[in-house]
Amino acid sequence: xxxxxxxxxxxxxxxxxxxxxxxxxxxxxxxxxxxxxxxxxxxxxxxxxxxxxxxxxxxxxxxxxxxxxxxxxxxxxxxxxxxxxxxxxxxxxxxxxxxxxxxxxxxxxxxxxxxxxxxxxxxxxxxxxxxxxxxxxxxxxxxxxxxxxxxxxxxxxxxxxxxxxxxxxxxxxxxxxxxxxxxxxxxxxxxxxxxxxxxxxxxxxxxxxxx
Amino acid sequence: xxxxxxxxxxxxxxxxxxxxxxxxxxxxxxxxxxxxxxxxxxxxxxxxxxxxxxxxxxxxxxxxxxxxxxxxxxxxxxxxxxxxxxxxxxxxxxxxxxxxxxxxxxxxxxxxxxxxxxxxxxxxxxxxxxxxxxxxxxxxxxxxxxxxxxxxxxxxxxxxxxxxxxxxxxxxxxxxxxxxxxxxxxxxxxxxxxxxxxxxxxxxxxxxxxxxxxxxxxxxxxxxxxxxxxxxxxxxxxxxxxxxxxxxxxxxxxxxxxxxxxxxxxxxxxxxxxxxxxxxxxxxxxxxxxxxxxxxxxxxxxxxxxxxxxxxxxxxxxxxxxxxxxxxxxxxxxxxxxxxxxxxxxxxxxxxxxxxxxxxxxxxxxxxxxx
Numbered sequence: 001x002x003x004x005x006x007x008x009x010x011x012x013x014x015x016x017x018x019x020x021x022x023x024x025x026x027x028x029x030x031x032x033x034x035x036x037x038x039x040x041x042x043x044x045x046x047x048x049x050x051x052x053x054x055x056x057x058x059x060x061x062x063x064x065x066x067x068x069x070x071x072x073x074x075x076x077x078x079x080x081x082x083x084x085x086x087x088x089x090x091x092x093x094x095x096x097x098x099x100x101x102x103x104x105x106x107x108x109x110x111x112x113x114x115x116x117x118x119x120x121x122x123x124x125x126x127x128x129x130x131x132x133x134x135x136x137x138x139x140x141x142x143x144x145x146x147x148x149x150x151x152x153x154x155x156x157x158x159x160x161x162x163x164x165x166x167x168x169x170x171x172x173x174x175x176x177x178x179x180x181x182x183x184x185x186x187x188x189x190x191x192x193x194x195x196x197x198x199x200x201x202x203x204x205x206x207x208x209x210x211x
Numbered sequence: 212x213x214x215x216x217x218x219x220x221x222x223x224x225x226x227x228x229x230x231x232x233x234x235x236x237x238x239x240x241x242x243x244x245x246x247x248x249x250x251x252x253x254x255x256x257x258x259x260x261x262x263x264x265x266x267x268x269x270x271x272x273x274x275x276x277x278x279x280x281x282x283x284x285x286x287x288x289x290x291x292x293x294x295x296x297x298x299x300x301x302x303x304x305x306x307x308x309x310x311x312x313x314x315x316x317x318x319x320x321x322x323x324x325x326x327x328x329x330x331x332x333x334x335x336x337x338x339x340x341x342x343x344x345x346x347x348x349x350x351x352x353x354x355x356x357x358x359x360x361x362x363x364x365x366x367x368x369x370x371x372x373x374x375x376x377x378x379x380x381x382x383x384x385x386x387x388x389x390x391x392x393x394x395x396x397x398x399x400x401x402x403x404x405x406x407x408x409x410x411x412x413x414x415x416x417x418x419x420x421x422x423x424x425x426x427x428x429x430x431x432x433x434x435x436x437x438x439x440x441x442x443x444x445x446x447x448x449x450x451x452x453x454x455x456x457x458x459x460x461x462x463x464x465x466x467x468x469x470x471x472x473x474x475x476x477x478x479x480x481x482x483x484x485x486x487x488x489x490x491x492x493x494x495x496x497x498x499x500x501x502x503x504x505x506x507x508x509x510x511x512x513x514x515x516x517x518x519x520x521x522x523x524x525x526x527x528x529x530x531x532x533x534x535x536x537x538x539x540x541x542x543x544x545x546x547x548x549x550x551x552x553x554x555x556x557x558x559x560x561x562x563x564x565x566x567x568x569x570x571x572x573x574x575x576x577x578x579x580x581x582x
Binding site: 106107109110111112113114115116117120125128129202203204207 | 260262283284285286287291293294295296297298299300301302310311314341342343344345358362368
């Protein structure tokens with residue numbers, strides 16, 4: 001589909017990839033960090049405030065700062081991807097730690113008592129039980145990523161944000177609105193997807209009735 | 212057999228959890244650790260599967276020092292029942308029970324088959340596909356017991372397993388444990404703060420005092436008859452004399468004849484004295500008083516002791532309770548099927564108790580009276 005002189009399909013695909021890949025990579029990075037913060041009090045004292053501080057760094061600053069540090073080309077989408085990964089990690093470290101904290105002691109004690117080792121305990125008991133809290137954290141990170149992707153357009157990384165920046169320059173309201181509505185719709189679609197995924201992984205949470 | 216040899220536990224902050232505990236839990240018996248909170252009973256229990264590492268002495272399981280075993284392997288060979296069941300909320304009942312067989316290396320299919328067997332044994336097969344949250348507290352606790360049994364471990368550790376359920380359900384769960392134990396003959400170490408539970412379940416009871424010191428280790432009847440000191444006497448309670456009757460068999464008790472009528476409705480006229488009304492199957496239905504009214508029977512004395520589920524069956528406690536709770540001043544005795552056998556006079560029970568005191572050592576072992 002073409003409109004306003006752009007291939008909208010291309011912009012949508014770029015927008016989705018730029019938002020979703022960093023969220024998933026960020027989740028993978030945040031899992032071990034959050035687990036560490038859950039296990040060790042000193043680690044938590046460093047990791048949680050540090051990740052909170054990271055989130056306060058302005059996105060545009062990160063996007064232009066990353067090529068300086070990593071030597072990536074200034075117009076590479078990787079800069080946006082890394083920025084969003086950093087934000088996702090910043091948001092999720094705390095979520096992961098709190099999700100693991102929320103698993104009741106009686107359950108972890110029972111798991112240890114029946115003979116789980118720490119890996120089995122984490123993957124077999126703690127993580128599955130952490131899914132509801134983790135899903136909530138992931139949804140916040142995802143919505144945030146879908147909106148932050150648009151900032152990349154300011155430095156020339158294509159996404160639906162491009163319609164906003166270019167439409168603004170051309171004083172073309174319909175183009176700006178299309179960009180805004182499109183990115184909001186995408187954010188909602190993926191929010192619904194994470195919600196559905198989280199629910200399908202936690203059938204027991206809906207089994208309260210029917211005693 | 213579980214042996215504690217001079218076991219000490221000093222926590223990192225310097226507090227003493229256990230001070231030189233020496234105690235043997237015999238194979239095939241229920242050994243109860245009881246005491247006030249902070250007495251180290253749960254700590255003791257957890258030294259057996261190394262959820263607490265001891266700082267002196269040693270713990271032996273069937274002659275082997277547990278310190279030499281791999282902790283996770285050790286735990287897979289010991290059944291564990293925790294307070295509030297500790298079921299995994301994200302696994303259906305059958306998969307909760309299959310947890311230990313899976314950890315022991317069985318395939319999921321084999322483990323489920325094993326779990327189904329155990330669920331059938333405890334009468335929970337109908338709940339196999341439920342989630343734990345769909346069960347009542349008592350049902351969850353029974354699943355907890357089933358999960359501990361599924362690994363086929365000869366040893367069970369039970370940490371206040373029935374303390375979170377209401378008293379009626381607690382007694383049911385205790386009865387079920389005794390029934391299972393009569394079949395399975397596990398070596399059970401059971402922790403509770405409830406002395407009644409300890410006396411009900413224990414073949415031998417260890418009363419512990421704060422600081423992890425053993426105050427007395429004895430069969431329940433001995434604990435009730437001869438507490439070693441004021442602490443134990445205070446802990447077993449003031450009515451210990453009465454409760455001890457529950458361990459004295461009433462085989463020598465003479466049943467008296469009561470006036471009876473085969474007339475369950477009591478429509479056959481006003482009797483001169485208290486009369487037991489029997490139904491068509493010779494089961495007592497009610498008392499018919501000299502006032503012409505039907506009265507409640509009071510508690511019945513069951514003469515057979517085959518059925519562990521009826522408390523006080525075949526003991527002086529059951530007999531005395533029947534006599535005291537009857538409106539007629541005499542209790543009604545029935546057999547295991549509920550058929551009328553005769554009457555019980557409180558005076559006869561007390562006379563028997565007097566004779567028992569003269570030959571104190573003839574007190575029956577608790578195992579003889581309850582199983």
